[in-house]
Amino acid sequence: MQARSYSIDYMRLVLAAFVVFGHSGLGQQSIGLMGIILASSVLRTAVPLFCLISGFFLLRSIERGRFTGWVTRMFTLYTVWTFIYFFLMQLWDRPLQQTLYELFMGFRHLWFLLGLGQAALMLMFFRRWGLRVLIWSALAFGLAGLLLQYLRLTGLAPIPLEVFRSGPFDLYPFVVMGYVIASVHRDPDLFCRLRPSNRVLWGMILGGLVLANLEQMFWLGLFRPDMLVEFTAGFWLICPAVFLLALDMKAPAHSLPMAMMASAIYVLHMAFLHIGTQLQLDSPLLPALAGFVVPALCVHALSVSQRGQRLMAQLF
Template identity: 45%
Template sequence: MYQRIYSIDYMRIMLAAFVVIGHAGMGRETFGVYGLITLNTILRLAVPLFAMTAGFFLLRTRQRNKYWLWTRRMAVLYVVWYLIYFLFMGLWHQGVGQSLRELLLGFRHLWFLEGLVVAAVMMHFMVALGPRVMLWSAILLAGVGVALEYAAVGHLIGIPLEIFRSGPFFIYPFMVMGYLFASKLTQPDSVPWSIPARPALIAVMMAGFLLALAENAFFLTTINEYALLEYQIGMFIMAPAIFALVLNVRAPETDLPLGVMASAIYVMHYLFLHFAAQMHVPHPLPAALVAFLVPAALVLLMVRLGRGQRWMAQLF
């Protein structure tokens, strides 16, 4: 069994910041088109790396016979936070059909929680088939997802975003990668390939990054100026290389609940951004700072006071 890897905790809080920056709208007007391409490619690493982290820890969860408990908890979290947003954003004015569609296909940023549930169910049945089958299934589904996205963004087919940005085609491949990394660390012989050395990982990361930039640039210049991709082929190359590099970083130990703070920021930040928009806050930076700092401070306060542990376990 591996010990706590603090570098993953630090990565998660950084990824939470990526999510807030992206959703705050600090994009085209702030950085320009080419800056937006670069920023979009970097910020969209958050979901793949979050999914890999979930898959990484799911091995230990499975070994503790808590796999389905975790899956049910993610499902409950999704429904609870959907209801919270439904109330605070006043969504009862929209039609029942629209509400059901959002709930089933994934509501705003909360789609990630639903995607985790779907991917976890899929992965449960694939684990018994071995790491090779798991990896090939991930590659196949990732390929289908990218093809669907390219066709949709290129106006070749008319399918909603939620079809290809979903548990099967987006979250599952990265969750499998994280699970296989954990398997390699805990039982090296269980995975029939090795993790490349640091120089090779850096080269793979840069190659994936450049490919992702090229993919974004191609669609922005050939389709239209709003044709930003949700994910790219390069992302599936870059993210696992980054994750492997992070695993090898010796980060300072900390008693800060960085993982819980990152989760709280992820689920709560959109509320603050929504309220900022309602109040017509002129610049996205103040809203982004509040959306990041308040959830983190709330978790830290509950931990320091020794209260709210049960609430944190239920909500984050």
């Protein structure tokens, strides 16, 4: 691996802000339908980009013999925080069947942790046959996920959202992208030969945005005026291009635990939004700000001592 890319750390925090902003619904009442479509196409790139980052660093974990601990941690965090939110949201009065369904299919925003663990297990299974098979498997599952989503949007099949918005069909292709980039990135000469130029990467971002927005408008106008597309084919162009540009971008060095901050923000922000809803606040602005700032400050406070660092590693 080459030297640390601080720009990826900064990108993590930006993506965490995207997640908080998207879940809060800030500005939806004032930007109009086209604004919502464009914002959705931008903000929804946060999850696949997080997957790219995870896949990129997963190669290092595998080579150091830490994969089992990594994937176990994902499932443990998912289970622990699911039960925390279960009691925070006082969900014990609802049917047990619904609770078990959410637990195994993905609870609220925490589905990402479950899906990331599933995607990592799939990567470990397919990588034994080499990068070519790994890439083809990612393409196959990604296309299958798009097809399942389209079947739901057309009404041809009542496929639950949790089926295609999941580790195998949504996250796995992007985890593989990150892993493949890491595999090539370790050889500077090979990486320089295979990496598209910045002009091409910016073209991929622009083309991906156009494709994503056209796809949203197509489905909204033709079939489902009440539901935005969860993930689009345009993300397959946007996300690897953004990641490659960020990977080579020069950014100021720092000593902050930004990766852990982003993780804490992702896990905790929905608690602040939920509390804001319970308090019936006029605007989600304050809960959204608290959902970003408070977890980041908590992680920073914990990072100054060894005991705090151990607690931080267990929680986030």
